[in-house]
Amino acid sequence: MENIETVVRLADKYDVLKYVNVSTLFLKGQLTLDKMCWGYQLAVNLKNKDLIEFCEDKIEKRPKEVFATDAFKRCDKGILQRILELDLVCKEVDVFDACVTWAKYACEQDDLNAMQVENLRTQLGDCLQLIRFGLMKIEEFSKCYVLHKGLFTSEEFEDVMLSFTMKEYKPKMFNPRSRIHNVTWDNRNVMECLRKTNCPKPKKYIKLQEVTSFSANNHLMLGEIQTACTYIGSSEIVGSEVGVTITECEGLTCQSTVLPTVLYKGTSKVWFGYDMDRLKVTLPQPIRIKPQFMYEVRLVVRSPNGCYYYSDCRPIVEMKNGTNIQFHRHPNLGYDNLANGWISHLLFNKI
Structure with a gap:
């Protein structure tokens, strides 16, 4: 240097x-x-x-x-x-x-x-x-x-x-x-990326660390992340802290020599014990999503036994205005995070 x-x-x-x-x-x-x-x-x-x-x-x-x-x-x-x-x-x-x-x-x-x-x-x-x-x-x-x-x-x-x-x-x-x-988030113009299919498939248990990798073809603002799971267990309601980290990688690969940039890091609370549980993480400041960049959402949670989600997620979700969200498989995980994942919804505004 x-x-x-x-x-x-x-x-x-x-x-x-x-x-x-x-x-x-x-x-x-x-x-x-x-x-x-x-x-x-x-x-x-x-x-x-x-x-x-x-x-x-x-x-x-x-x-x-x-x-x-x-x-x-x-x-x-x-x-x-x-x-x-x-x-x-x-x-x-x-x-x-x-x-x-x-x-x-x-x-x-x-x-x-x-x-x-x-x-x-x-x-x-x-x-x-x-x-x-x-x-x-x-x-x-x-x-x-x-x-x-x-x-x-x-x-x-x-x-x-x-x-x-x-x-x-x-x-x-x-x-x-x-x-x-500083573009104001507009709840009237939310584009919902529904990752799950409606077809019942084999159930997968939620892991300690869930990773979702995606890219977009347009400039967007990410404002909210949602998860969906089913809990089969006692009727007791169990609360758990979820660590949420969102990072950005240059290029459409997770194997870049440049370390990913952390865009958000925080915790949220999820409650297990209903037939269908959903965690909503509303970001305090919407995150700018740029084309030709890879974004990763990493969730860390200790879920109770019997908590699972449906697999067979969509690899590409087509939204309005010609906007597509493509999900990617992370090469260093021990499971296929392209076909399986706890995250069910991503909510965007188009810039």
Whole structure:
């Protein structure tokens, strides 16, 4: 890593495509979040589209972790501007706080007093207007305004407040565009992916760890996961904690050399003891599903004896608007998770 920047610049200078590609592949395998902004700046300077897209994807999905790195604080204003234009998966108030941190460091490098708000404004310049204040709650913006009084002009303050209070108002100074992750979930336009067939088939016991792998052919938002099972046992109702982890892999394979990105990790409660039990996991923030990516839902549960589900799941589910969900078999499992699975429903919105 200590030599790669020199090597890739040399390869780019003499247009040796083979070494450019090798260097890009090396960087994609070695770049960690703490160096992602450094790699992004290098990619932009070299106009390396492949590496630019790689870095942007990582920054979009893990912005809060990227914001906490020294590489982010040290990036130049042009890179900050590009980052602010990405579909960052975080709250807009986190974006604002990161910009203030960046501006304070820039002040220190220029021997300016970072406690003077006018110096922060000078460092941020037009980047401040790329923050989408309209996506904040009014309480969040009010706190930002009070903590950094003088950062906004009276016209800018009015522009933001009118965005909050007038439904039809279009901001004149700040970016009004929503980020993809902030698309409001619409219960009226839910597309239900029903994985189970209606045909009774041999019953399979729920395992300690259930894995469902799928991909989509359109851009979607995943909002809810449901399971269905049948319990044959005593009439006593038994509760169990379920660990839920959702990950994303680049490409339609689970054998990528790049570790999967964790998009969600949490726990839910399921109760066994009825004729048909269903676990509903409503995600606190819908997850962006992209074409040509593999997504994996992993459920960890200690179910009581006699708890099983029907097999013979659909390998492909066709939904409306030409959207298909394809399920995949995981090569490292001891059972066929393509034909069998506890997850019965996936609920989507189309972007």
